[in-house]
Amino acid sequence: MSDHFEKVGLVSEIPDVGRLSVILGDEVSALVLRAGDDFYCVEDICTHDGQPMTDGDFDGCELTCPRHGAKFNVKTGAATQMPATEPVRTFPVEIRNGEIYVEYDD
Numbered sequence: 466m467s468d469h470f471e472k473v474g475l476v477s478e479i480p481d482v483g484r485l486s487v488i489l490g491d492e493v494s495a496l497v498l499r500a501g502d503d504f505y506c507v508e509d510i511c512t513h514d515g516q517p518m519t520d521g522d523f524d525g526c527e528l529t530c531p532r533h534g535a536k537f538n539v540k541t542g543a544a545t546q547m548p549a550t551e552p553v554r555t556f557p558v559e560i561r562n563g564e565i566y567v568e569y570d571d
Contacts, residue, residue: 469568469569469570470557470559470566470567470568470569471489471490471566471567471569472564472565472566473485473487473489473497473506473565473566473567474487474497474564474565475563475564475565476499476504476560476563476564476565477563479497479498479499479504479565480499481499481500481501482499482500482501482523482524482525483498483499483523484496484497484498484499484519484523485497485499485565486509486519487506487567489556489567489569490569493508493569494508494509494510494517495507495508495509495556495567496509496518496519496528497558497565497567498523498528498539500525500526500539501525504558504560504565505539505540505555505558506555506556506557506558506567507528507537507539507542507553507554507555507556508553508554508555508556510553510554511530511532511533511535511549511553512535512537512544512549512550512551512552512553513530513533513535513544513548513549513550513551514530514532514533516530516532518530518531518537518553523539526538526539526540527539527545527546528553529546530549533548534546534548535547535548535549536549537549537552537553539555540555541555542554542555556568556569
């Protein structure tokens with residue numbers, strides 16, 4: 466496996482407390498989340514039932530799965546509300562000259 470950052474979009478594409486759906490590598494669905502000047506990236510799969518969290522509520526700290534209400538801390542990936550008990554996968558994010566890069570190991 467090799468670690469590398471891949472460009473996934475532009476800062477201007479994501480409103481404050483917003484999100485951008487991206488594909489990392491060729492197969493991993495992820496969400497880039499913005500809370501002010503902070504950017505996070507989590508895999509777009511709820512660890513409770515394997516469903517996408519694309520349309521879940523995001524309050525700047527937590528992402529809520531729209532199906533059963535499980536919540537995840539977007540900084541750490543930790544499950545913060547049942548029914549999820551396992552963390553969601555997170556990826557490091559860097560902002561370079563207005564572009565968003567996510568570290569992904571393939």
